[in-house]
Amino acid sequence: MRSNAFSLLCFSLALFLLTGCKPKRPKGILSESKMEKVLVDYHLAQGMAESAEGGDIEAARYKFIQAVFKKHHITEAVFDSSLVYYFENSEVFLEIYKNVSQKVQAQAEKFGVDARATNNQYSHLTSQGDTANIWTDHTNACIIPNKLQNIYQFVLYADSTYQTGDAFIWHFHTQYITQGMDRESYAVFMLQYENDSVVGVTQHIRGNNNFDLKYTPKAPLDTVPLRKINGFVYIPTSQSNDNSLMVLILQDLSMIRMHPEKKDTVATDSTQEKTMYIDTLQQTPSEKRLTPLEIRDKQPHDKKINVVKEKPVKRNTRRNQGNRKVRRRYQL
Numbered sequence: 001m002r003s004n005a006f007s008l009l010c011f012s013l014a015l016f017l018l019t020g021c022k023p024k025r026p027k028g029i030l031s032e033s034k035m036e037k038v039l040v041d042y043h044l045a046q047g048m049a050e051s052a053e054g055g056d057i058e059a060a061r062y063k064f065i066q067a068v069f070k071k072h073h074i075t076e077a078v079f080d081s082s083l084v085y086y087f088e089n090s091e092v093f094l095e096i097y098k099n100v101s102q103k104v105q106a107q108a109e110k111f112g113v114d115a116r117a118t119n120n121q122y123s124h125l126t127s128q129g130d131t132a133n134i135w136t137d138h139t140n141a142c143i144i145p146n147k148l149q150n151i152y153q154f155v156l157y158a159d160s161t162y163q164t165g166d167a168f169i170w171h172f173h174t175q176y177i178t179q180g181m182d183r184e185s186y187a188v189f190m191l192q193y194e195n196d197s198v199v200g201v202t203q204h205i206r207g208n209n210n211f212d213l214k215y216t217p218k219a220p221l222d223t224v225p226l227r228k229i230n231g232f233v234y235i236p237t238s239q240s241n242d243n244s245l246m247v248l249i250l251q252d253l254s255m256i257r258m259h260p261e262k263k264d265t266v267a268t269d270s271t272q273e274k275t276m277y278i279d280t281l282q283q284t285p286s287e288k289r290l291t292p293l294e295i296r297d298k299q300p301h302d303k304k305i306n307v308v309k310e311k312p313v314k315r316n317t318r319r320n321q322g323n324r325k326v327r328r329r330y331q332l
Helices: 002-021 032-051 057-071 076-088 090-111 237-241 292-298 317-331
Strands: 131-133 141-143 151-157 167-178 184-193 198-206 210-215 226-234 246-258
Touching (some): 032 076, 032 090, 032 167, 057 076, 076 090, 090 141, 141 151, 151 246, 167 184, 167 226, 184 210, 198 210, 226 246
Antiparallel strands (some): 131 246, 151 226, 167 246, 184 198, 184 226
């Protein structure tokens, strides 16, 4: 009886500790639903500023974003603090941003604002087929310009589905969240082959846009098996000196692998059941197998008559003289 009571007490204490240790949202931090609404208007404001004709885009962006803060009755400091809090809880932040992307797309189509963040032309691809999306990591990520969180990295190892000569496209969309002027980062992806050759593609990233880093192997690497693919997106830490907070969102991360096209060859082996033959005179496919004699007769050739001159025969004068004497004798 005492043992059951003690077990119940331990269970109640553990439950209390678990519920008591659950992190609570600090005071002054926007709720998830409120943060989602602010981010939707924030991105729409950036799209409107970038699509505005003439004038200073940065000035227009600042004006539109300040209007968003005024609409939701918050300050820039509250927005930045909430952004830092949710960034540290990356799973929650990415889930919020997923909902934000869907709502931005819907609002953009309604008001005619550019919503490139959700336009992924490779979204219909699977991991199977000659053209496939072989990405195995998270499709969304976020980084900020400090020494611990300023880089996103990935590694993909080749398997039996890869072929020599495969071409690759690393696709992602960037979305900066900042009031500052500096918005630049760098993306690099590298391919290492079995002969230890390493090739890479580098992209300078500025602004919000879709990026496709492409690589197609050329001779002699088009005949060498691939070992692995790795890459990263990097923000210089020098941008953290700015007073405003900056977060870079990477969306729709994909790695598109494309098998090389197979070239059709004409079989010449007589053991092949289905072999196409070409008539050299008419230059049209023919299903009939021609004999060597027929092929020879159909070949264009010049008709020539070879005239062979007989060699002159030397006359034996002595023998002819003897014959003449004989004929004279019979005549007498």
